[in-house]
Amino acid sequence: MDAPPKVNSTAASLLGFLHRQPMTGWELVQTARRTIGDFWSLTPSQVYRELNGMAAAGLVEAGQRGSRERRPFTITATGRAAFRAWLEAGPSEETIRMPMLLTVLFGEELASDRLSAILRHQRALHAARLAAYEAVNTTDDRNRRTVYQQATLDFGITYERAVLAWFDRLPRGLRGG
Amino acid sequence: MDAPPKVNSTAASLLGFLHRQPMTGWELVQTARRTIGDFWSLTPSQVYRELNGMAAAGLVEAGQRGSRERRPFTITATGRAAFRAWLEAGPSEETIRMPMLLTVLFGEELASDRLSAILRHQRALHAARLAAYEAVNTTDDRNRRTVYQQATLDFGITYERAVLAWFDRLPRGLRGG
């Protein structure tokens, strides 16, 4: 009857990965980078801290230390319940923070060639990200991805294409010569 | 020769607004919500804390308290230098955090009608945001907006349209219905 402890999205994601098998902190870092890194950033520090916190709260259990101080964590029944509660609650509200748009908004204070140089650089970063997504999308075997994984990849591609289209529709004054 | 103190994007934005005239914390909150609120969230608490910090660092100066404990802040020469340094440096790297995509990725753990209900709700939120942007774009006098303001508005519209298109291309299993 006790409600399971509330977890944040980072902790919940770790619990999600631990459903399949026990993992060490490092393995979780790698898994997270690979599977959610494109839309949910995290650092090793966070992972180790969350694991300690979740162990204290009984959501995971630490196993025996192996070589190199490596310590596998196993999800508990409480951990599964906490993950499920987080998932059922639906996504928390998206907080949009776009540093580039701050630069654009205050752009009149900048020399116009400096602003357009900054924007061209930003465009290149987005173009590179799009290329990476499309490479994965076309090269890798599609059947290796679940519909859920494919949906997140599609989001990335759709987003980056839209951003590039925005760059290319900027007035000349901002886009540069 | 002394490098100006480094400021974060929130503090820098406040300095940007203070270029025109001295403002109180509350006025800054309103101005920020109105002009950058769509792509840079901030709370009154942050504003008051940043103002105190910047006053201690000599970037702004607090004026006489007026009625209702109201206290106007004026930007200093150091403050202008710090703002300029922040602006010249270009935007910090965008950290993308999309809680909704976490829900999608772990979606196979959810009952499929629950997932599609969540996604339909999210779609409605984005549709509402797009409608609000487009209302501003078509109703308000375009000549009241600088090219910089128009560019950020265009970004919002482009982004929300792309997100809606993504929703509408999801496989039936995720979209429901």
Place this chain on the structure above:
DNA sequence: TAGAACATGTAACGGGTTACATGATTTG
């Protein structure tokens, strides 16, 4: 004139970021 909304803050917490430490393993 009582209650609502406005305006101005402080305090505490949560969690993301950065810096640092240290032993294990790999590689030149």
Place this chain on the structure above:
DNA sequence: CAAATCATGTAACCCGTTACATGTTCTA
């Protein structure tokens, strides 16, 4: 075998969020 890199963490800081307090002005 020395240097680089891997792996595992701790500590401190920064800053966004939430909760709370309090006086002021407006409105029914």
